[in-house]
Structure formats: C-alpha cells, structure tokens
Amino acid sequence: MSAETEKSARTEQDARTSPVGPTEPGRPPPGSAGGPLGNLWVLFRKELNVGLRSVSLYLLVGVPLLVSLVMRAILSGEGAKPPKVAIVGQDKPALVKIVKRFVEAGRPPMRLVDVKDEREGRAHLAKGKLQGLLVLSNDFDAKMAAGGQPAATLYFDETGGSSAFTLRTVVRELLRIQARQKEPARLKVRGIRGITPWQAMLPAWVVMVLLSAITLMPSSIATERQAKTLQAVLVTPIRLWEFVLGKGLYGVAIGTVGGIVVLAANGSLQGNLPLVLVCLVLGAQAATLIGLVIGLVVESQQGASGVATALYIPLLWGAFFSDLSGAVGAASRATPSYYVAQGLNRALYSGGTFAGEWQGLAVLGGLCAVLLVLALWALRRAEERV
C-alpha cells in the first residue's frame, strides 16, 4: 500500500470513528450553498432569538404602547364636550345668522368655529378638531326664498354618539325653521367616522414604535462588532450583505408587528387595513434603513447610539408637530414620520385609499429607495474595510 493510499485509508477510518460522524452519503458536503433565502431565514431567526431576549426592545415598543393606553384612559371623556361645528357657504346665507343667534343664546349645545372652506373643514373633521361641518350651497338663500329645496350637506363625526345625534337633530330643526315649512330643506346627512383626541394621537405612538429600529439597528450592529460575533459570522459562508439584510428584516418585522400591537391594544385596527399595513411597513423600512446606515458607518457603540438618538428626536417631530407653523412645522412635515402618521390617520379614520394617499406613499417609497442606496454604499464601505 502506497503512502498516499495509506493516508487516505486512515482519513476514512478517522471519519468513520469521529464522534461527530462522517459526511452522510447523498447529503451535500458541509458548507454547501443553501441559497440566500435559507441564509436570510437563519439570520432572521437568530435576530428574533437574540432580540426577543433584549430589554431594550421591550422598552422601545412597550413605552409607546403604555403611553397610548394611558392617553386613551385620560382623554376618553373628551367626547362629552359640546361639539364644534363649522358652517361654510359662499354667500353667508341667513341660516348662519340664525344658527349664531341660537348658539349665543346657549342653545343648542354646540360651539361655532370658523373654517376657510369645505376642504379645510373636512380635514379638521378627520383630525377630530371638528365634530360637525354644515356645507350650504351657494344659492341656498335664493332657493329658500323661492320656496325651493336648497342643497345642504352635514358632515359629522359619527363616533360622537349623543353629540352627533344632537347635531343632526338641531340642524334639521334649524333648516325647518328657516324654510318655514313642514319638511326641511333637502338635507343630505353623511356620516364621517370621526376621531377622538386619543385616537388622533395614536398614529404618533405607532410612529414611535416604528422609529425604534433607528436605535435598535445601530446598537445591534455595534454590539456584534464589539463582541466580535460579526467576525465569527463572517468566517462562515455568510456574506456581509446577507447578515445586514437579516438584521433589516428583523427591524422591519419588529416595527410592523409592534405597530399592529399598539393599534390592536387600543382597539383601533380599523379602516383601510391594507393601507394601514403598507404605511407600517414603509415606515418600519425607512427607520430600519436609517438605522442600518448609522450602524454600518459609525463603528463604535457609543458613537452609533449618539447619532441614532440625535436623529430619532427630530424624526419623531413629524408625528407630533406637523400642525405647527414656522420652521418646526415645516421641518416636521419634511420627515418620513409625518407621511406615515398622515397615512395612518387617513387609513384608520377617514376612509383613506391607496389612490388618495399615493403622494405620501410615493414620498415614503422614494425615501426608502434613497436610503437603500445609502445603505448599499455604507455596506460597500464596510466591506472594503475588511
């Protein structure tokens, strides 16, 4: 037996007697390619395994959830206040004067507020700033005087319970008085699902959960760098992009599921649910990509967490301060969280549709594309450092 054959036979014997056993016949040799999807699933499962054992995840998701529930408890009595009503009509018909007179006399129990036009009134109604909006046609007085049936539309917050009922009754009565006839003017009554103040705030708490990926991602990457587990993964057949994508999937999943949990816990999984889901996924995706870019560019854990916190706060403005005027309002409206909060608001409460929300969705999609390019650049940079 030649030395070569002897060595080969010895190797075979070693393999047979190895405590971990030889390669099974018919099974691919260890390390054979398993496909990127298989690798991603393995990495994603590990992220879940590690992430679900981390306190920071529960803090980042739990705090907004808790705050939303507390706010709901505190603000749930808000609906009992007299409803705010606006009347719009180009030629200031006589009906407005009558309504004002009634309100000034303390009856009916409602407050009159001014709005510019029907569009603004409906927007306020959708945000819960108004409970009723009466839109009178331009020829209202003229038709009424001629004994006709002028058109009027009452938009009201149908979640307002007794106040909505009062509003409808009062407006009908006023129209009846105005027309001096038994049947009121041709009044169309259209209910719009309105929102209470705590519901108006809910998208902001959801955005807080979505933005958690901005701090989770950099901290996760920095921890793996510091503990050198990243090094350990990168000496397996896994590539850096797969590793980063696995983390990204985890960030999107945590944000989306966290957002759904907050909505469900507040009993607000309603409205256009596919649109709600798209808003959640796009928001989580944008936040995750921002987090990944920070994690890939800034190497130290302290530095990454500093940059993430510095970005997290202004990005949150979009969900809270977009109604403000001036620089803060403008800056808030330039954040992705503004578009997510707006999209959620409409999808949940005011019958928002994909067609109606295309602009906001396009902005979010575009932003995600830009962030993806940035993340790929950061990834390439990180790979070059190896």
Place this chain on the structure above:
Amino acid sequence: MTTRYNGGVSSSEPIIRAEGLARRYGSGDKAVQALRGIDLTVRPGEVFGFLGPNGAGKTTSIRMLTGQLSPTSGSAQVAGCDVVRDRRELHRRIGVVFDTPNLYDQLSGQQNLEFFADLYRADRGRVAPLLERVGLADASERKFKTYSRGMKQRLILARALLPEPQVLFLDEPTSGLDPASAKSVRALIEDVRGQGTTVFLTTHLMELADHVCDRLAILHEGRVVAEDSPRALKRTGADPQLVVRRSGATEPEVLALSADGTPGRVSELLRGGDVVEVATQEPTLEDVFLGLTGTTLR
C-alpha cells in the same frame, strides 16, 4: 478513496501556501506595516504554529489567511482557495477559533451551535456529539454568558469544528485561561490533530507551541525570522546552557555553553569551592526567540 469532503485538494500539496503576504494599516506618515511579506507552507495534517510576542503580526496573518482581511500585497491559498477571490468557498472549508469568546451571550450553548450549524449548512445532529466531545453536554441549555472562560473557549472550538474543516485556525487558543482550562483546550487540539485536521495556531505561549506544534514559525516585527520543528529550532537556534548552582546563592548562574568567557568563568566558580551542582540545560523556545530577536516573548 475518502469520505471527507476535501474540495479536490490533493493531500500531497501544501494546504496553506503564502507568498510575500504583507499588510499595512493606514496611510502616509501614520501607516503601520504589520506584516512585511511572509512566505509560508503548511502540509495537510500538520500542526503549524506562529510564535511571537503581541504586535508581531500573528493576528493579522491569521485574519488574512482566513479571508477576513485583504493583504496589501502578496497572495495566499488555503485548502485550495485563494483567500481574496474565493472567500465564500474558503469559509466552507475552514474553522476559526478567535482569541475572544465571540458567541451570543443571550443564547444557550446549544442554540449558539445550532445557529452556526445552520450558517454552515451542517447537520444539526452534529451539535450534540460536539457538545459531548468538548465536555459541555451538561451545560448545553445554559446561556453562553453564564459559562466560565474555559467553557466558552471549548464551545468556540466546537463551533469551529461544525463544518468538519480541512484547516482549523486558532488565534491564541489558551490566552487568558487558567491552567486546567488551558490543558483541556490543548487536549482538544491534540484530539483534532488526531483526526487528521490541519491546525494553524498563533500563540505567544512557548509551552503550548513546544508541545502541540509539528512546525513553528517565529514571527518578529512582521517577518518570519525562523521556521522549523520546535526541536530543530531549539537545537540550532540557541546554545545549550550550563547551570551552576552555588551554596547560599538564591539563583543559579546560567552560562551559554559556547560563549568565549564560559570556560574561564566556570574555572573561577569551581575555585571558589561553594559549587554544589553543575548541569547542562536544553534551551527553551524563549531562549531561541531571544537569540533570534534580542527580545523576549512576554
């Protein structure tokens, strides 16, 4: 005839070959030349050691040979793969033990190994026997962070064995371990060698290098200054020594046997009449290193 996957590498060829491997960190005035062009050949089944003090370039070498770091110049092939071009295939054929316990603290020993088995596409059925082999079967359900340093090191070794590697790289495998743990890790390395796996290790511990390595390269300031078996290095790299012990002296006097002044000094000591013992002493790798570089390994 073989049942082991060897990626088509013939056992007669070197399993590790490096030519002019160099690495510079930074640029301009602040550039540091960590490795200055090393040539290296390791045969299959060999235990090859890189011996050198901290900062000699050992970790840089191992990082380049395992495809973690690109060389500034030169080339290397490990297990039939170019370390720059064929990284993915290389990583299917090697196992790496790092100098730090780099597994996931939040996961148990078993979960950690299962995760890496999945990354290597290795059979998860290998995990339990490997845990048994490294003596961690009873602690397999415990979280990694609760392990002692020695247990962590054994688990890392088990991870590196998951892909049934052709070459096992170990970076300072017993660094920071207590003597008992270091002994068990050493036994595991010898066990791996017994299976026919090529082992490449870096260490600054001469005892480890002396006991487990078939061949050694001594690295100093980024250059290989000597390469041979530990025995040959000791035989040729440093003089045998003469140890003269005198009554009342706390430390013996150690003299290089071939030094010019030694015979005169020995006569002088013997004339003093208080010599209780004269013996020859084999040089250690530390002496070899001192003789070659003028500095110690510490």
